[in-house]
Amino acid sequence: MKISIIIFCHNERDNIDSVIQSTQKTAGLISNDYEIIVVNDGSTDGTAEKIRQHSGIKVITHPVNSGIGMAIRSGYNAATKEFVCAIPGDGQFDVNELKQVQPFAINSFYSFYRPKTNYNPYRQFLTNANRFFNSTLLGISLKDVNWIKVYRKDQLQFVDYKLKSSIVESEICAKLIKAGCTPIQLPSVYHQRLSGQSQGGKWKTLRKTLLEMRALYTEVSKFKKHL
Numbered sequence: 001m002k003i004s005i006i007i008f009c010h011n012e013r014d015n016i017d018s019v020i021q022s023t024q025k026t027a028g029l030i031s032n033d034y035e036i037i038v039v040n041d042g043s044t045d046g047t048a049e050k051i052r053q054h055s056g057i058k059v060i061t062h063p064v065n066s067g068i069g070m071a072i073r074s075g076y077n078a079a080t081k082e083f084v085c086a087i088p089g090d091g092q093f094d095v096n097e098l099k100q101v102q103p104f105a106i107n108s109f110y111s112f113y114r115p116k117t118n119y120n121p122y123r124q125f126l127t128n129a130n131r132f133f134n135s136t137l138l139g140i141s142l143k144d145v146n147w148i149k150v151y152r153k154d155q156l157q158f159v160d161y162k163l164k165s166s167i168v169e170s171e172i173c174a175k176l177i178k179a180g181c182t183p184i185q186l187p188s189v190y191h192q193r194l195s196g197q198s199q200g201g202k203w204k205t206l207r208k209t210l211l212e213m214r215a216l217y218t219e220v221s222k223f224k225k226h227l
Helices: 016-030 047-052 068-078 095-100 121-138 153-159 168-179 203-221
Strands: 003-009 034-041 058-062 083-088 108-113 149-152 182-187
Touching: 003 016, 003 068, 016 034, 016 047, 016 095, 034 047, 034 068, 047 058, 058 068, 068 083, 068 168, 083 153, 108 168, 121 168, 121 203, 149 153, 149 168, 153 168, 168 182, 168 203
Parallel strands: 003 034, 003 083, 034 058, 108 182
Antiparallel strands: 083 149, 108 149
């Protein structure tokens, strides 16, 4: 299984070492042909110095923080292997869960979901609103569109994603499902952060997402391709 694993991070100085190390170990167990791409999204806390201590990885550096969506896009664009997966550099996803993934054809993709998130009421409200929008207006029948996915590289090229915020994952999934793909959904444990703060619920991130909601609906509505 030839796989590109992307680690995207912003100010994860105290977490990035263990995430890179565990990813390297797991990647070596599930594949004899892999690459690890670390996207440093404008970190200012010493994350870059931590990343430079590791060998055998590709590094993409954003000079300023551009947000989760742009970090994911940079990783997807740089990936060269047949299968592609993006994970956060905060350690909340156990990369060992990727051992469950088996090679798959173009008419399916893997989608991990979190039965429990331990979100505060504000983050839970945003999650529920996003889930309602996705299911009602986009037809995304996924338990957790905002968690870890494994795609084929040719699927990413096929959907020709346009959005730049974190809802680019909603765009990709909606287009794939609309084209006839069936998601393979697997439960995933959502681990507590050991250090730092999540970027997902911040107003800067939320504002960028809200501004793209209309663009998301328009982009998915006009997508007419079939596998």
